[in-house]
Amino acid sequence: MVTTKPFLETFDTVHAGEPDWLLQRRRSALARFGELGLPTRRQENWRFTNLRPLEKQEFAPGDSVSVAATAIAPYLVEGAGHRIVLVNGRFDSGLSKLDGLPAGVLLASVKAIVSNDVPGFFLLGPQIFGEGTEEAKQPFLALNTGAALDGFALGIPAGTKIERPIEIVHIADAASPLSVNSRSAILAGEDTKASIIETFIGTGEYWQNAVLRVQVAARAELHHVTIQDHGSEAIHTGSTTIHLAEKSRYNSFNLTVGGRLARQDVYLAMSGADATCAVDGAYLLRGSQEATMATLIDHQAPGCKTREVFKGVVEEQAHGVFQGKIQVRQAAQKTDAHQLNKNLLLGERAIVDTKPELEIFADDVKCSHGATVGDLDEAAMFYLRARGIPEKQARNMLVEAFAADAIDLVEDLRLQQHLRRHLDRWLAGRPS
Amino acid sequence: MLEIKNLHARLKDGREILKGIDLTVNAGEVHAIMGPNGSGKSTLAGVLAGRDGYEITEGSVTYQGKDLLDLSADERAREGVFLAFQYPVEIPGVNNMYFLRAALNAVRRQRGEPELDAGQFLKAVRAKLKLLDIGEDLLQRAVNVGFSGGEKKRNEIFQMAMLEPKLAILDETDSGLDIDALRVVAHGVNNMRSPERAAVMITHYQRLLDYVEPDVVHVLSHGRIVRSGDKSLAAELECKGYAFLDDVA
């Protein structure tokens, strides 16, 4: 059972030295979480997500630990220039690499910012932990506000382009069940360009509750890849909020392969005219994994373009869920938004639930969605086998092609290559 | 090489399509099977290649001394049975080159030959591409995706040339081809002719037979071979049409 008790008990120690405004925010957020409790399947937005593992186990806030560099080495991106590593949700300066950034770029630990250890950025604190109206309804967000110890903050001043990808590694090491709350923010200024890749990994029984807020200013371009490759006993809840200003571009990809229970919520507001976004991803599930990808793309301004492609491969007795809503407000004329969710259902006891949704209040729009659930294409299987390719290899080829089709949408080729390696690793573990 | 005896096959819905086929194909021979639409030509091709969806109710198929029907589709292919599809399947996301190399190496393993590395493979590919007038760009695309009808058929023959099967079954390979493409395809098929190989060409029209001369022509009607003869039979069909079959059947 998740309660506020362990967070309140340790409150004074872990948050010692934080400014008063933040302590107040945290106390009211924890109180709010106490009122809300965990979501239930009777709530429309949670009807497919089974949170029982969270109800059965208490996850205590963890102490700080350190991990060896070898633990993260296999997950690092070739050619990444800058890195922040968070171990059990705390900044690890030894494993991080903050040098070599263009002048004026902020890449720092959130704790350092709110403690005013990073000169000149104390105003960012209230933005990162800012008042969110969603918090009143979202228990995990409220808990995160109350409990998050640290996270990363990336601030890019106007006009700056960062050539090499910035990578963030969230690693958990749990000897006993623990909770990891991370709170992060990306602020991309006008006319900037950057690529960022976040990787979630870990061992043991833990619950990662990650909150990220992203703001992309006018004409900025941000590439954002998230890889959730947690250990098999992990639970992941993630909430990412993105605001796009006019003519900005945001390209994201979320790969979900890890954890036993995962839920990622994405809220993206196209608040400026003529913005473009790609919200893509893949979930590759086996065993008794459960994963939900829930997105809401809210078109508020005219002339925006959206592409959303999610592919799911669900094997054995795993359960994959996609809930994607495209909303077009009346002011958002000339919206061009397309959503596609395709699923391969490959296990006798595997389950796929998908709810692609369009909510449209403007008339001059081009919007579509599509969803499919099915086995591998029989005709393609026969064609491959008729050329002598053994059944298992043929199935692997088709599964790979299916998932790679989504990964190939990633524009930053370095990140695309990195994702392909994760896919290969996953494919190598396919049951025969 | 191939001996079909009293072969009966029906669809899952119970409709019997093949009603007792007898056919013997020896090494070195090219056979043409002709017949009107719905006579069971494509079913025969599918049954020989091991496509799902058919039930064999009676009869046997022996290929090089083995029970062909006992083998899975990929085992048959590795044993040297090649089906050129009437409608080659589009496989998005699977690169043509990657696909072909996987297939070729599967066949080579079966033959006890070493697998080809990327360089050797490319060399082999280039030699055959010329033969079939295929551009190299075709290989970089996904299997059959976005190919024109002619390109798909040429890709089939190209695969055949690469895999060097013992028994090639060409299912309506000539349909939908213009005369130039037909020549290229015929050239590819003729190139494969040898005393160790055999081919079965399934076709509705005589025109492919003008370019690839068959040793034996069979006429299939209502699931049975109703006549067999030399290539003059094809010419007879061409001039009389299939209607006359009703008299002989």
Add this chain to the structure above:
Amino acid sequence: MTTDTLDVRSLANQAYKYGFVTDIEADEAPPGLDESTVAFISAKKGEPEWLLEWRLKAFRAWLKMTPPDWAKLKIAPIDYQASTYYSAPKKKDGPKSLDEVDPELLATYEKLGIPLGERARLAGIAVDAVFDSVSVATTFRAQLAELGIIFCSFGEAVREHPDLVRQYLGSVVPQGDNFFAALNSAVFSDGSFAYIPPGVHCPMELSTYFRINAANSGQFERTLLIADKGARVSYLEGCTAPQRDENQLHAAVVELVALEDANIKYSTVQNWYPGDAEGRGGIYNFVTKRGACRGANSKISWTQVETGSAITWKYPSCILEGDNSIGEFYSVAITNNLQQADTGTKMIHLGRNTSSTIISKGISAGRGQNTYRGLVKIMPKAQGARNYTQCDSLLIGDKCGAHTVPYIEVRNPSARVEHEATTSKISEDQMFYCLQRGLTSEDALSLIVNGFCKEVLKELPMEFAVEAQKLLAVSLEGSVG
């Protein structure tokens, strides 16, 4: 027997006694809804004990329920105690002749090409004054009876064929299924019943009779249709003409049962009063329609053209139990002015090799809100199940809304489910092309909208299809400037 049932029974008996002795001659039940109202209705209709019990069970279930709030609808609260739940048909209240009828209504009939003989009935003129419906009905019924087909009012079926009614009533839509179905089950007034015996192909569209005779069957209508093994039937309900009705809430229930190899086609054209341009008045159409493909190789096909009502809430569904059974849903829904529609279907695949097709066309104009809501559920035993869904929405004007909310739940890996949806505005190029060729903008709109809906309209029986096309045009009047 539990004390609960005893209570119900004693209550029912009281009401029955009270109702029978004093109020049976009354035309109306007193306003309000309690167990005595239910008993009154049942007594009024001379129903057997078991049916009264059945209604009371529904009523008790209803008391514990709340109106559904998940639909994308804004519904003013309904005071269920303020309504009257039974009133005898008032034949003499209507206008006496066409001369007394609202000319606007007559103009609409003209546009729709409604036959003269029918206009009077539709306008509410007492039917038997102008048309001998009874004899016509009798002629049809004699013809059907020769084939063993039973087709009659629900009340008559309860009297004449109680075993069939008892066997199937509530077997597809149980009393406590949802708030409105429970209400209907408690207080349903009348409706239709049809039974097609094994192997019989019903020789006529069952509408023929319906359109002549079964108007004004009330706000809580109940339809039960059974196609026995190998039977085929096509059933039409509703009418293209605008139907005025003073009852604001319509909560009908339709149950279809298809046994082995049976085939049911159920077509609806719904054009209840939508309210005026400001959204005043208009019918709340809260309908539960469901069909069960009980037997192998059975098929149920729903086709609906929904143009009327202020609010439409309906999801004609198929439960595909029999192996190889087929469910279909073809829908056109138009919302203009302030109309709201939340409609779609549920396809529940239980049997092997079951397949379903959903084609939905939503058109929003004015300030209308149009939602497609659908569920495709493939259960673990539905080996080889197939579904194809296509939902297209068309927007006319910038103040309306079009929404698509599909739920796809798959629990069998051999299933194949495909869903596609598009939303776009009416094509300016198409409009301009038509205008340039000399069409008026209203004609052009009608042409384009009809094209948009073609896949659905072609599923309607021929004589209905022509009227439906005109209906689309009339429903969209005033939506282009």
